[in-house]
Amino acid sequence: MTVTIPVLDLSKFRPNDPEGAASTQEFLDELYTAMHEVGFFYVRNHGVKSELLQAGFEASKNFFNLPLEEKLKIEKVHSPHFRGYTQLYQEITDYKQDNREQVDIGREFPAEPINDGRPLYRSMRGPNLWPEDLPEFKKTILELMQAMTDVGITILRAMARSLKVVDEKEFMAMFNDDYSARMKLTRYPGMKNTADKPLDHGLGVGPHKDYGFLALLLQDPIGGLQVQTHDGQWIDATPIPDTFVVNIGETLERLTSKTFIATTHRVLNNPEDRDRFSIPVFLAPSFDTHVPVAFKPTAEETDSKKVVSDIQENQLLQDEVYGVNELNGFFRSHPRIRDRWYIYNEETKLWSRRETPLLSV
């Protein structure tokens, strides 16, 4: 079966405008079909100014162009909150080292006290690490993260509405002040980049599903993102100017009993020497949220949702508490940061924060 990734027009979604009822309904129907059948779509007319998108890419390139020793000043290993810079090959996906470098940014919070009985996942909250020598970087990146978050929250509202059986107010209450947002700046070197020498497997990031509720991705024109259709084929998410690529994560898939699919995806490095840049934003409820399984699919929906994925079932994150999933996901992707800041107790089988970080990792 030939599957294409649909392009949805967000300006059709006018939830508070009685005159927009027909176009809103059309949008919701298209959204439902996209999420049920493909699990990915492009969104256009999202309202974020292209100057801001360009400024985001500029800021990202300025950072990646810094000498390695400058970038390492904000290396993620300095952050128990999994913020900061990750060198090429340091992140693990599907048991392989990724051919990409990246910066992780989250919402700014003060660090919380540790090991006082609160859940360990609250350690994910904390301050970001910012490069000192790029004065515009922080302002631009936080502005872009907020603008993309606003678009993502609008799409989440539309998803709740298109699912009908989900109570929109209850669903959106999970995104009150305390929602979780993460942004990543990525750079994928081309395979013939002789300075970086990407690993032969050619995977910028290996096959995976995202953890949370929604991912909204800004990609440059190079291409390389691929989506695994539900019969197991890999298709290109070819860049379309002025759009974001949207997909959902495992926790929202769980809430919908797989009516909406968290589709497997990966990124191939450019076969020549061209570097690719992308900026995804990941949205999820606050860490303490118990994500209900809210949806009882109809027989027809159950029938049509047999999905092939390259990901093994033991790689899936299915805890009911969102923070547990996010922490487990980061532990898996960043074992070096886990081992520096966290310790496993063989007797209790529980992780906790180290009182002082391990220096040797």
Ligand SMILES: O=C(O)CCC(=O)C(=O)O
């Ligand atoms: O860079 C991309 O196109 C996708 C990145 C991605 O899937 C991720 O970081 O979860």
Ligand SMILES: [Fe+2]
């Ligand atoms: Fe992803």
